[in-house]
Amino acid sequence: ETGVTQSPTHLIKTRGQQVTLRCSSQSGHNTVSWYQQALGQGPQFIFQYYREEENGRGNFPPRFSGLQFPNYSSELNVNALELDDSALYLCASSFRRRGSGDEQFFGPGTRLTVL
Amino acid sequence: QKEVEQNSGPLSVPEGAIASLNCTYSDRGSQSFFWYRQYSGKSPELIMSIYSNGDKEDGRFTAQLNKASQYVSLLIRDSQPSDSATYLCAVNIMEYGNKLVFGAGTILRVKS
Numbered sequence: 001e002t003g004v005t006q007s008p009t010h011l012i013k014t015r016g017q018q019v020t021l022r023c024s025s026q027s028g029h030n031t032v033s034w035y036q037q038a039l040g041q042g043p044q045f046i047f048q049y050y051r052e053e054e055n056g057r058g059n060f061p062p063r064f065s066g067l068q069f070p071n072y073s074s075e076l077n078v079n080a081l082e083l084d085d086s087a088l089y090l091c092a093s094s095f096r097r098r099g100s101g102d103e104q105f106f107g108p109g110t111r112l113t114v115l
Numbered sequence: 116q117k118e119v120e121q122n123s124g125p126l127s128v129p130e131g132a133i134a135s136l137n138c139t140y141s142d143r144g145s146q147s148f149f150w151y152r153q154y155s156g157k158s159p160e161l162i163m164s165i166y167s168n169g170d171k172e173d174g175r176f177t178a179q180l181n182k183a184s185q186y187v188s189l190l191i192r193d194s195q196p197s198d199s200a201t202y203l204c205a206v207n208i209m210e211y212g213n214k215l216v217f218g219a220g221t222i223l224r225v226k227s
Contacts, residue, residue: 033214042119042203042217043159056214090158092215101147101166101207104215106158 002027004093004107012113013081021076021110023091031055032074033104034066035090043090049074050096078112086114118142119206121218130227134191138204138218141185147207148180148187149215154200163189194225 005024013019025032031050035043045058049068063079072093078085088109094102119140128134136150147166151159165171165178165187177190187206191198201220208214 031213035215035217040219042205042219043215045214045216048214058214088158094213096213101149101164101209102213103149103161103164105161106151109158 004091004105006089006091006107006110008110009108010111010113012115014115015081015083017081017114018077018079019081019112021078021089021091021112023074023076023093023107025072025074025091025093026105029093029095029105030072031094031096031102032068032072033092033094034074034076035092035106036060037088037090037109039087046076081114083114086112088112118208118216119204119218121202121204121221123219123221125222125224127224127226128194130194130196130225132194132225134194134198134223134225136189136191136202136204136221136223138187138189139185140187140204140206140216142206142208142216143182143185144210145206145208148178149205149207150176150178150187150189151203151205151217152198152200153203153220159203191223194223196225196227199223199225 033048034046037043047057092104150163163178204218205215
């Protein structure tokens with residue numbers, strides 16, 4: 001069984017640039033969620049993708065966008081980077097079951113630094 | 116009021132003792148609850164999930180849920196130095212596409 005993978009591991013960008021982060025879900029999983037974790041805080045939900053459609057969004061501006069592909073992998077895109085976007089970006093995959101909370105399994109994360 | 120609250124700690128326990136980690140949540144409709152362990156510089160690792168009132172045991176870990184009191188806890192028996200980490204409580208919010216809402220985490224330090 002293949003776990004959740006993310007790329008790149010680390011990334012340094014300057015303010016105003018755009019970034020794309022990638023995630024491959026665990027085999028057998030069909031749902032991908034993205035979270036942002038600032039230092040000393042718990043992860044904050046950005047959005048979730050199921051069947052290639054956005055299925056819920058947290059309190060993040062539209063410059064945060066995403067995609068899910070037919071193989072259930074996903075991308076997170078952030079435009080017009082701001083200094084406060086510096087954080088650990090986590091992808092979590094799960095298998096969606098109706099009527100129950102799904103266990104979500106995290107990838108290793110991408111550490112984004114915005115200068 | 117924060118949706119999920121945890122004592123930030125650090126909680127220090129001697130090796131071999133029981134560590135007790137607590138979490139309260141605000142959404143009475145929540146049905147699924149999770150504990151994650153996060154080592155410094157790493158991503159969260161799922162260690163327990165609980166859906167029904169009562170206790171759920173898995174090895175040295177016991178999760179306890181009381182929906183009436185909106186309270187969930189994690190007990191770690193025979194604590195080891197390798198248990199030293201941040202423990203994150205997460206609550207599933209079905210209304211928002213099955214998102215997880217996390218507490219800020221409790222830092223646990225097990226001293227040998």
